[in-house]
Amino acid sequence: MALKRRLEGVVPPGLVEKVPSSFEIMGSRAGAVAIVEIPAELEPYKHEIARAIAAMNKHVKAVLRRLGARSGDYRLYNFEVLIEGPTEVLHKEHGYLIKVDPTKVYFSSRDQTDRLDVASRLGEGERVLYLFAGVAPYAVAMAKLARPRIIVAVELNPWGFKYMVENFKLNKIRNAVAVHGDVAAVAPLLRKKFDRVLMTLPLGAYRYLPLAFDCLEGGGVVHFYHLGREEDPFRDAEEVAKKLCPDCQIVDRRVVRDYAPGVYKVRLDIYKPH
Ligand SMILES: C[S@@+](CC[C@H](N)C(=O)[O-])C[C@H]1O[C@@H](n2cnc3c(N)ncnc32)[C@H](O)[C@@H]1O
CATH class of the missing domain: 3.30.300.110 (Met-10+ protein-like domains)
Structure with missing residues (x-):
């Protein structure tokens, strides 16, 4: 009822x-x-x-x-x-477990369809950099549902880092590395090392887009999260992406979910050529 x-x-x-x-x-x-x-x-x-x-x-x-x-x-x-x-709960998603306390660290079960979608994009043996990782649910989804070579996940909140480490153990993931730190300090140390970068911070990821592009080696994809108004949800995100990387191509765009009245959380998949 x-x-x-x-x-x-x-x-x-x-x-x-x-x-x-x-x-x-x-x-x-x-x-x-x-x-x-x-x-x-x-x-x-x-x-x-x-x-x-x-x-x-x-x-x-x-x-x-x-x-x-x-x-x-x-x-x-x-x-x-x-x-x-x-x-503190053990949240069950698509065949994997996420340990989290929502009073201490970000988590939303409403992002789970997006996790499946991102995992489905991975090619075999990809090297993935996961920025703003929280308790690392996207890393767990990618490691369990796809075949990446390595995932490096970066999070500032010490509780996020603690749960991230536990979630890798809980799900028996051996090809993921948890990093506790500020993306602004960590990403510059990881230049030209990845095939794919995830930026799951819709309110502010744009400030770190140039750093994310620098972390790609050769051609690669950045999953860029942003907010957009209902009337034209992708406009702001596309403007930012085109301004920061005129050579890039937007290969996909998705409304992830509603964020606030009249505002959506959106994802652009941006391909940066070699
Ligand atoms: C919107 S949450 C997404 C968390 C996770 N990816 C998820 O989907 O559940 C963004 C996360 O970025 C972290 N964060 C914010 N600024 C950061 C920074 N400068 N460096 C590293 N992490 C940061 C926050 O603590 C938060 O856990």
Whole structure:
């Protein structure tokens, strides 16, 4: 039964429409955390909403309310705890596991289709540089679903680095290297070493695009994430890419998902020739 239906008779009829129609679940049978956005009008009913969510999924041990937008270098939400419980979970995706605590490091289960798509682009034996890696879910997807030679993953948040190392062990990945550091300092040490670079930081990756191009050896692809307005989601990203690399070709473009009202997270696949 949908959340709205469950709250009929609890929330006044005029407010039922405001009850969120969806929420995010991270985890597995071993335990899950639910993350929900509750509008201010429903403040008096937030605990009933949390209990209804927990009743809908018996694996949910903690319910968190998202407050505001992601912020800071680590791209984290502020959360209000509505049902207290463990927030470190083992999230199961396409045959692999991701250990993560969403209160400490970025993770979104809504990016999983994009992970599959990126993994499907890899050729055998590719060398991949994964910038802004968080707990490294794209690296795990690529290592489990494709056949890269090596993946180097770089993350600033110490919690991201810790979980990244654990995720490589958990999934028995031996051809991935975890690096704890700032992309601005690490990428210049990795010039001309890769066939493919992923830049999963939609709010700001453009500042590092020249560094990413420098990390390619010969011809190669950069997966560049950016934000775009609904009317023309790829315009800004394409303008940036063309300005920074006039010789490059945009070989694919995808709307990854909605990001905020009227704003999409987009991905451009940019081929830089030799
Ligand atoms: C949008 S998240 C993506 C994380 C991961 N790729 C994923 O999809 O779950 C961006 C990540 O970049 C990290 N980050 C931000 N600035 C950074 C920098 N200058 N160097 C390295 N990592 C950075 C943040 O801590 C955050 O974990």
